[in-house]
Amino acid sequence: MATAAIDTHAAHAGGHPPTSTGLNNTKIAIWAFIGSECFFFASLISTYLIYRGRSLVGPFPHEAWTDPATGHVFPAILNIPVTSVSTFVLLMSSLAMVLAHSAVVRGDRKSSKIWLAATAILGAVFLGFQAYEFTSFVHEGLTIHTNLFGSSFFILTGFHGAHVTAGVIWLLTLLFIDMKRGLTPEEAINVDVCALYWHFVDVVWIAIFTLVYLIK
Amino acid sequence: MATTVTLPLTAPAEPTHKYESGLWSWLATTDHKRIGQLYLYTSLFWFLVGGIEAGIIRAQLYGPNGHVVTAQTYNELFTMHGTTMIFLVIMPLSAAFFNFLIPLQIGARDVAFPRLNAFSYWVFLFGGLFINASWFFHAAPNGGWFGYAPLTTRPYSPGLNIDFWVIGLQILGVSSLAAGFNFITTIINMRAPGMHFMRMPIFSWMAFITQFLIILAFPIITVALTFLMLDRFFGTNFYEIAAGADPLLWQHLFWLFGHPEVYILILPAFGLVSEVLPVFSRKPLFGYPVMVYSGILIAFLGFGVWAHHMFAVGMGPIADSFFSITTMLIAIPTGVKIFNWLGTMWGGSLRFTTAMKFAVGLVALFTIGGISGVMHSSPPSDLQQTDSYFIVAHFHYVLFGGSMMGLFAGLYFYFPKITGRLLSEKIGNWHFWLTAIGMNLTFFPMHFLGLDGMPRRISSYDAGQGWESNNHLASYGAALIILGTIFFAYNWFTSLKSGKVAGNDPWGGATLEWMIPSPPPDYNFATIPTVTSRYPLWDRTSPKLSADVPHDKEPEGVIELSVGGHRAGAVSVPSDTELNAADAHPSAKALGIMMPTPTIKPFIAAFALGTVFIGLIYHKNLPIMFTAAAIFVFTLYNWLLTPLEPEHH
Numbered sequence: 001m002a003t004a005a006i007d008t009h010a011a012h013a014g015g016h017p018p019t020s021t022g023l024n025n026t027k028i029a030i031w032a033f034i035g036s037e038c039f040f041f042a043s044l045i046s047t048y049l050i051y052r053g054r055s056l057v058g059p060f061p062h063e064a065w066t067d068p069a070t071g072h073v074f075p076a077i078l079n080i081p082v083t084s085v086s087t088f089v090l091l092m093s094s095l096a097m098v099l100a101h102s103a104v105v106r107g108d109r110k111s112s113k114i115w116l117a118a119t120a121i122l123g124a125v126f127l128g129f130q131a132y133e134f135t136s137f138v139h140e141g142l143t144i145h146t147n148l149f150g151s152s153f154f155i156l157t158g159f160h161g162a163h164v165t166a167g168v169i170w171l172l173t174l175l176f177i178d179m180k181r182g183l184t185p186e187e188a189i190n191v192d193v194c195a196l197y198w199h200f201v202d203v204v205w206i207a208i209f210t211l212v213y214l215i216k
Numbered sequence: 217m218a219t220t221v222t223l224p225l226t227a228p229a230e231p232t233h234k235y236e237s238g239l240w241s242w243l244a245t246t247d248h249k250r251i252g253q254l255y256l257y258t259s260l261f262w263f264l265v266g267g268i269e270a271g272i273i274r275a276q277l278y279g280p281n282g283h284v285v286t287a288q289t290y291n292e293l294f295t296m297h298g299t300t301m302i303f304l305v306i307m308p309l310s311a312a313f314f315n316f317l318i319p320l321q322i323g324a325r326d327v328a329f330p331r332l333n334a335f336s337y338w339v340f341l342f343g344g345l346f347i348n349a350s351w352f353f354h355a356a357p358n359g360g361w362f363g364y365a366p367l368t369t370r371p372y373s374p375g376l377n378i379d380f381w382v383i384g385l386q387i388l389g390v391s392s393l394a395a396g397f398n399f400i401t402t403i404i405n406m407r408a409p410g411m412h413f414m415r416m417p418i419f420s421w422m423a424f425i426t427q428f429l430i431i432l433a434f435p436i437i438t439v440a441l442t443f444l445m446l447d448r449f450f451g452t453n454f455y456e457i458a459a460g461a462d463p464l465l466w467q468h469l470f471w472l473f474g475h476p477e478v479y480i481l482i483l484p485a486f487g488l489v490s491e492v493l494p495v496f497s498r499k500p501l502f503g504y505p506v507m508v509y510s511g512i513l514i515a516f517l518g519f520g521v522w523a524h525h526m527f528a529v530g531m532g533p534i535a536d537s538f539f540s541i542t543t544m545l546i547a548i549p550t551g552v553k554i555f556n557w558l559g560t561m562w563g564g565s566l567r568f569t570t571a572m573k574f575a576v577g578l579v580a581l582f583t584i585g586g587i588s589g590v591m592h593s594s595p596p597s598d599l600q601q602t603d604s605y606f607i608v609a610h611f612h613y614v615l616f617g618g619s620m621m622g623l624f625a626g627l628y629f630y631f632p633k634i635t636g637r638l639l640s641e642k643i644g645n646w647h648f649w650l651t652a653i654g655m656n657l658t659f660f661p662m663h664f665l666g667l668d669g670m671p672r673r674i675s676s677y678d679a680g681q682g683w684e685s686n687n688h689l690a691s692y693g694a695a696l697i698i699l700g701t702i703f704f705a706y707n708w709f710t711s712l713k714s715g716k717v718a719g720n721d722p723w724g725g726a727t728l729e730w731m732i733p734s735p736p737p738d739y740n741f742a743t744i745p746t747v748t749s750r751y752p753l754w755d756r757t758s759p760k761l762s763a764d765v766p767h768d769k770e771p772e773g774v775i776e777l778s779v780g781g782h783r784a785g786a787v788s789v790p791s792d793t794e795l796n797a798a799d800a801h802p803s804a805k806a807l808g809i810m811m812p813t814p815t816i817k818p819f820i821a822a823f824a825l826g827t828v829f830i831g832l833i834y835h836k837n838l839p840i841m842f843t844a845a846a847i848f849v850f851t852l853y854n855w856l857l858t859p860l861e862p863e864h865h
Contacts, residue, residue: 032401144446151453
């Protein structure tokens with residue numbers, strides 16, 4: 001046992017010793033990063049939940065509100081059917097991501113490009129839905145200034161959207177490299193790390209969708 | 217057993233290895249040892265600044281109705297003293313040791329991400345300068361280091377003061393998080409062959425645990441600060457009571473970060489002391505596994521005690537009881553550590569070097585702070601003590617008597633490894649006694665002041681309340697600490713030039729960092745050593761000392777191979793032992809070792825990121841912010857698409 005370990009090490013005497021776990025450094029770093037991000041989103045989500053039902057004025061997420069000053073009626077603002085569609089789109093992007101990674105591992109250049117592009121496009125479509133949602137909320141009278149719900153909703157979903165945006169840019173960068181010179185199976189780790197991030201952002205959305213949209 | 221290596225009996229020669237010099241070599245460095253030194257000197261500079269702030273505070277409070285500074289300036293002084301000492305001194309001084317020591321202790325040539333490491337430092341430097349730049353705008357932060365919202369929201373703190381604080385802490389958070397991911401990866405993945413987790417030096421263990429605290433606690437304050445930033449700059453309602461906001465939201469988020477932060481400040485010092493005590497007791501660390509587990513337990517429980525900072529807000533009996541019990545529980549693993557340190561010294565052949573004195577200082581003084589800590593874990597007792605000088609006494613015993621004493625022990629212990637020369641023991645003795653006596657003279661009377669009802673954060677007090685003599689004592693004590701610090705600074709600068717040459721292993725160390733030259737060559741180890749027990753160097757120099765710790769079943773073969781150096785079929789690299797014997801340290805290139813290429817990109821990226829925040833505080837100047845952000849993204853791409861090392865072959 002010990003001798004074998006030394007031999008592997010000796011082969012790398014002038015270069016790099018193998019890593020202690022055999023895993024790539026970036027992969028460990030991204031897991032640590034994801035752990036940190038869990039606490040980041042947990043803080044945002046907790047704040048949203050603590051402030052649920054504590055807004056003094058509307059509009060409200062799940063029930064209508066009549067402005068006592070003007071008599072104007074604001075309907076419940078969340079559009080669950082539309083957001084269900086965007087949620088489905090984001091979930092499908094995770095499937096495309098898995099297929100993209102598997103194509104790069106197999107060295108299937110054609111599929112890898114298709115699926116990387118598909119993941120990025122699905123992510124962009126999700127962002128389009130979010131842009132539409134934010135704009136329509138502002139038109140209906142809900143901004144970050146309006147009430148506690150407005151502040152905590154926009155900042156929570158906005159930070160998630162920023163993470164999706166970063167992911168789309170990352171995917172487009174990988175796609176660009178793949179189109180320019182091709183990603184080799186040895187470089188699959190780069191796609192793997194991006195995929196871990198992408199799935200994480202997806203999982204966070206499932207939590208947000210459940211806690212913000214579905215639970216009344 | 218182990219192959220014995222004869223240590224030279226003659227005085228060690230001048231260090232043959234010299235660092236490259238020149239400004240550029242520092243700006244572009246990716247060497248963990250140089251980055252460690254950058255952290256070291258920067259945090260020692262802020263230590264002087266924070267010390268001057270403390271000195272003015274003690275001058276103001278020396279007698280009743282002090283007129284040294286105005287009440288407004290006093291608020292700025294205590295806020296900046298706390299913020300500086302926590303974020304710009306103890307954390308980065310610990311980071312200096314993480315940087316310098318972790319790769320050496322685990323037998324690696326650098327950290328996992330050398331450029332990210334440089335980035336962390338430059339962001340830290342920028343954050344420190346940013347927050348202190350406030351002095352030049354007459355707008356230093358004035359809301360306390362805890363910055364309670366809603367007090368710190370725009371209506372109650374309209375000036376730039378809190379803007380500097382919020383944004384400065386945000387910048388420093390980026391630095392700590394990036395470093396945290398880096399060190400976690402380094403420790404998990406870059407340990408030398410044979411160094412499994414339960415053989416890792418205890419400092420590296422405490423550093424490892426601290427990184428987890430950092431990456432899990434900092435996101436929480438990032439969110440709290442982001443809310444405050446949005447409230448102040450963009451009019452959101454997170455802390456806006458008129459909109460129905462909870463006045464305790466900030467306190468909960470802040471202390472959810474703030475209490476783990478306390479352990480971020482103390483665990484590295486615990487780690488350093490756990491390195492110093494065994495070496496100067498000539499005994500293995502008593503109960504090594506228990507030390508590791510109690511460190512983990514402290515970190516875990518550290519996330520469940522935050523509301524003991526909030527007993528006075530009236531959370532109700534159930535919450536109070538829960539946080540009271542968890543706080544009492546956390547004293548158990550901490551007490552275990554104290555007893556293990558005593559057990560390490562028990563029956564050892566003790567050598568009271570300056571490093572040892574500071575280490576014993578931590579054990580004694582931290583215990584006093586720990587005991588007063590258990591006192592206010594009980595809510596009825598805490599209600600009498602909270603916001604009084606009793607609390608000030610408590611946390612200075614744990615942070616000065618604990619963290620700083622441990623860090624001083626580490627500085628005296630590792631100065632020879634960092635510089636190649638020893639600090640003077642004679643002046644060190646003065647430094648220790650002045651600091652230890654001054655520290656007790658300053659902070660012990662504060663217990664009585666607190667019990668007499670003197671509140672914290674007041675800029676002056678009336679005569680005739682019986683507070684004069686204890687305040688006199690505290691101010692005299694502060695003068696002694698300042699005098700001790702002058703001795704320390706003098707010792708540092710004279711020893712750098714003319715200190716005794718240290719050689720590889722001036723103290724009879726047990727761990728890998730003492731196996732290589734002082735200062736170490738840029739590649740650290742010519743051959744990565746193979747580790748056979750918790751004390752790999754004692755295995756070679758004094759096998760009797762490490763005989764009782766667990767070893768590999770077949771140590772002989774392994775050690776033979778690693779000392780022999782030349783191996784069939786491998787690139788022929790001489791072993792470190794051979795190099796030491798020949799007193800020659802060829803360059804990495806000559807040995808065929810790939811080291812990271814120096815690069816200025818982390819510096820540019822950190823500078824651009826900082827400029828984004830300058831744009832924010834400068835009337836939300838969008839052109840500055842977007843230009844800086846674009847430069848940041850461009851540099852980041854450029855950095856990530858450039859390989860770390862020169863192309864192979």
